[in-house]
Amino acid sequence: MFCWSCLQHTDMPEEMRVETMELCVTACEKFASNNESAAKMIKESMDKKFGSSWHVVIGEGFGFEVTHEVKNLLYMFFGGSLAVCVWKCS
Numbered sequence: 001m002f003c004w005s006c007l008q009h010t011d012m013p014e015e016m017r018v019e020t021m022e023l024c025v026t027a028c029e030k031f032a033s034n035n036e037s038a039a040k041m042i043k044e045s046m047d048k049k050f051g052s053s054w055h056v057v058i059g060e061g062f063g064f065e066v067t068h069e070v071k072n073l074l075y076m077f078f079g080g081s082l083a084v085c086v087w088k089c090s
Helices: 014-030 035-050
Strands: 005-010 054-059 073-078 082-088
Touching (some): 005 014, 014 035, 014 082, 035 054, 035 082
Antiparallel strands (some): 073 082
16 A cells, blocks of 8 residues: 555654654655755754754665654654654753
8 A cells, every 4th residue: 555644653742743744754755856955944943943953864765773762753654665753852
């Protein structure tokens, strides 16, 4: 089954999760051919809305292990194989 935006893991509260997923989809659609610009848009928006220090990785075929603040991690897929990881670590 194909999923346009699929949540893989999060510990964010519901409202933050919904806003973050919508932001990720918007950024990935707006900058479909430029993951760096999409990540920058997400990071700057998250910093403004939820305080700094947010980090964003967008790409295909990567693994990760991060230290993050509790209730501040989201990992999702967009458009099938494009992964988006957003986390806060100050």
